[in-house]
Amino acid sequence: xxxxxxxxxxxxxxxxxxxxxxxxxxxxxxxxxxxVRGLVGETGAGKSMLGRAVLGLLPANAVITGGTIQFxxxxxxxxPEPERRGLLGRRIAxxxxxxxxxxxxxxxxxxQIAALLRHHLALSKRDxxxxxxxxxxxxxxxxxxxxxxxxxxxxxxxxxxxVLIAMAFACDPSxxxxxxxxxxxxxxxxxxxxxxxxxxxxxHGAAILFVTHDLGVVAKICRTMTVLHAxxxxxxxxxxxxxxxxxxxxxxxxxxxxxxxxxxxxxLRPVPQALxxxxxxxxxxxxxxxxxxxx
Amino acid sequence: MVDLALDxxxxxxxRWTAALRRGGPRLWLGAALVGVLVLxxxxxxxxxxxxxxEQDLMSAQLPPAWTSGGDPAYFLGTDSLGxxxxxxxxxxxxxxxxVALVAATLAAAIGIVLGLVAGSFGGWIDQLTSRxxxxxxxxxxxxxxxxxxxxxxxxxxxxxxxIVVVDWTRFARVVRAETMVQLKRDYAAAARAIGLGRGGIxxxxxxxxxxxxxxxxxxxxxxxxxxxxxxxxxxGISVAGDTPTWGGMxxxxxxxxxxxxxxxxxxxxCIILSVIGFNLxxxxxRTLLDPVQRR
Numbered sequence: 001x002x003x004x005x006x007x008x009x010x011x012x013x014x015x016x017x018x019x020x021x022x023x024x025x026x027x028x029x030x031x032x033x034x035x036v037r038g039l040v041g042e043t044g045a046g047k048s049m050l051g052r053a054v055l056g057l058l059p060a061n062a063v064i065t066g067g068t069i070q071f072x073x074x075x076x077x078x079x080p081e082p083e084r085r086g087l088l089g090r091r092i093a094x095x096x097x098x099x100x101x102x103x104x105x106x107x108x109x110x111x112q113i114a115a116l117l118r119h120h121l122a123l124s125k126r127d128x129x130x131x132x133x134x135x136x137x138x139x140x141x142x143x144x145x146x147x148x149x150x151x152x153x154x155x156x157x158x159x160x161x162x163v164l165i166a167m168a169f170a171c172d173p174s175x176x177x178x179x180x181x182x183x184x185x186x187x188x189x190x191x192x193x194x195x196x197x198x199x200x201x202x203x204h205g206a207a208i209l210f211v212t213h214d215l216g217v218v219a220k221i222c223r224t225m226t227v228l229h230a231x232x233x234x235x236x237x238x239x240x241x242x243x244x245x246x247x248x249x250x251x252x253x254x255x256x257x258x259x260x261x262x263x264x265x266x267x268l269r270p271v272p273q274a275l276x277x278x279x280x281x282x283x284x285x286x287x288x289x290x291x292x293x294x295x
Numbered sequence: 296m297v298d299l300a301l302d303x304x305x306x307x308x309x310r311w312t313a314a315l316r317r318g319g320p321r322l323w324l325g326a327a328l329v330g331v332l333v334l335x336x337x338x339x340x341x342x343x344x345x346x347x348x349e350q351d352l353m354s355a356q357l358p359p360a361w362t363s364g365g366d367p368a369y370f371l372g373t374d375s376l377g378x379x380x381x382x383x384x385x386x387x388x389x390x391x392x393x394v395a396l397v398a399a400t401l402a403a404a405i406g407i408v409l410g411l412v413a414g415s416f417g418g419w420i421d422q423l424t425s426r427x428x429x430x431x432x433x434x435x436x437x438x439x440x441x442x443x444x445x446x447x448x449x450x451x452x453x454x455x456x457x458i459v460v461v462d463w464t465r466f467a468r469v470v471r472a473e474t475m476v477q478l479k480r481d482y483a484a485a486a487r488a489i490g491l492g493r494g495g496i497x498x499x500x501x502x503x504x505x506x507x508x509x510x511x512x513x514x515x516x517x518x519x520x521x522x523x524x525x526x527x528x529x530x531g532i533s534v535a536g537d538t539p540t541w542g543g544m545x546x547x548x549x550x551x552x553x554x555x556x557x558x559x560x561x562x563x564x565c566i567i568l569s570v571i572g573f574n575l576x577x578x579x580x581r582t583l584l585d586p587v588q589r590r
Contacts, residue, residue: 055488082492089489096488101481106503106585115499116489167489 002073004175004207005031005054010067011290012049012058012231022287023049025231026067031175036201036208038222038239040215040254042271046231048097051177051211055094056084071175090120093168093206095178095197099160099185103152109136109163110148113170120171135166138203139196158189162196169200176201178210182217194221215258219243227251230283249275322579325514328572335385336392343382344370347539351377356555374544374558375551383539384565390533390540391569393451394524395517398458402520403513405459406466407505411497413467414474424471428464437526444532454533458520466512473508477501507585514577518570525566541566 012024023046031037041047052058054069054076069076071092076084096102104112113135114128123131129148136144139162152160161181168176178197182190198221201208210222218225218239226236227248235248246252253271335342355377360370371381413424440457447453477483478501486500527533528542541562548559 057484057487085490085492087490088487089491094485094488096481096485098481102485104482104486104500104503106506107500119489119491119495164485 003030003032003070004035004072005029005209006068006070006073007050007054008068008070010050010053010069011065012046012053012062013065014059014062016061022065022283023062023231024053024067025283025286027228027231027233028067029226029233029236031207031209033174034201034205034207035224036198036210036222038218038225039209039211039228040213040218040225041228042213042254045228047211047213047228048179049231050228051094051179051209054177054209055088055092057094089116089173090171091173092175092177093171093173095161095165095168095176095181097180097183099157099164099181102164103160105152108149108151109155113148113163113167116167116170131170132166135170136163138169138200139163139166140192141166157185158192161185161189161193165193165196165200169204169206172204173206176206176208178208178212180212182212182214190217197221215243215255227254229279232283232286234279250279319579319582321575322583325572325575325577325579328568329576332388332569332572333392336388339385339389343379343385344368345379345382347378347382347386348537349378353377356551356558358555359557371561372555372557374547375555380544380558380561383544384541384561386539387541387544387562388565390451390528390538391521391524394454394458395520395569395573398455398462398520398523399513399516401455401459402462402516403466403509406463406468407470407509409463410467410470411474411501414471415478415493415497415501417475421471424467428468431461431464432468434461437523440523440527441530441532444527449532449534451534454524454527457527458523461523462516462519465516466509469508469512470505473505474501477504507581510584511577511581514573514580518573521566521569521573 007030008028009026010024010028011022011026013020013022015021027046027050029037029039029050039047039050049058049062053064054071056076058064064077071087076087103109107115110129110132113132114123114125117123117128117131118125121128132148133144136147141147141159141162147155147159147163152163155163161184165181168178181197182193185193194217197208200206210218212218222239224237225239225242227234227242227250229250235242235246235251242251243255246255250271253269253275256267256269257271259265259268351373354366354369354373355375357369357373357377358365359372360367365372369379369381371379371384374380374383409424413421439461440454443457443460444453447456474497478496483496483500486496491499524533524540525542525545528540529546531543531546533540533542544562545559548555548562552559
């Protein structure tokens, strides 16, 4: 069975040729069909960039300078734009980071879900709305019919995130990219959202690339995980193995820096500065190498 | 949490009544003034007591009916040729309304399209449009109108053409800026992630967000169009000489302002009330149409 997503040796740079900064330096990962993979890393590690590169949502000044992104064996980078757009939202979906701003503020919730369904499934307006109602019920929104007629500012953040999750799973995608979907939510809502994502994944059988900086979230719902730093993959494997016996010193340091209920707060240690500097120095050395190799 | 969010809003029918109430006195006053203006223009032949062109030199410069020496047959008096001022005011409203509606709508249509194109494509297309707007705005509008009227000849069409040619920039500039702002929002990225193309995003996501802005501008523009028509008819290059216009009435009244001040004061009052009416209407509609302000 082909993997849902295969990223090989992906390089992404931001900025103009002379002053370009590398944000991904040969990152590779694979998400098997139906697999939930956590993609962890600190701020600036390039984890969101990787998700955006898959969706073709890189900022205007960012370019893919090397590597391939394959979705079910098809090359997303080389694919013509209309074909790629046909996949987005239908076969590859996004759960965005910020539920507060990711819904159109002047359109009713129902109209937004219906627009997606009509765009991809060519449903009639009425069918789209009744399907939207089912989708809202599926994400445990009470009184879905009434919520369809509300505007985003009239519902809570947790509900907005549910609406976005419903939209992500609306067309039975085989790959969902969850870009820190729980970061903007408070802890109690976070858990509900995670359970919801897991339930929908099981029902729809989608693979999920779960981008997050929260190891706790990864431990809860991801079977496999990839640790990213400075645009490079440092470690990957089954979540249980990686968390129990991290091989890379950075992963160990990251774990030691994560607060846990069964450990006193004093046991927390920040990631050592020297380790981070080493990693960045290595990344810069790689940049120089590739620069000389090119010229 | 779910329940809390649902308490705030009720069904769509009560939302409309609430919205109408919230429009407040501005909306109502503006709608009333514009409504009266449009009705008067439409029903001019029915409500005008006299033919606006009928001269009666025996009863020239009669004061309004309620002052001493007034004639009840001429409620607002007569001008220096003995024509009924009230009838002339009523017929002048036709020109004003026609110019306001047609010119403002055309200017808006052109401006919105160019603004959307410039704002969404960016690059040299944006540069070209923006420079065009700059150059256009630097040119004195009334002078341009006079040149246009001289080239294509006087008449309603040339008045409208002059206003459209000058005032599309107002819409284009605002729409371009707002399009750029909206396209940077997360919901626009989310729309790209569901596979919408540029046209789809502009039509389905951006345009609804521009509605409150455009409606406000449109109403203000109608007021401005009335003013431009007044200026052009004041200097005598608007519609044909025998068609009554407010600007023309001011020009005639100016010569006898010491003997018969009402002949000049009345059209000025009409102009002020119309422009205020359009501005208030625009203000009120903006509040009414913006879902975020509908709390």
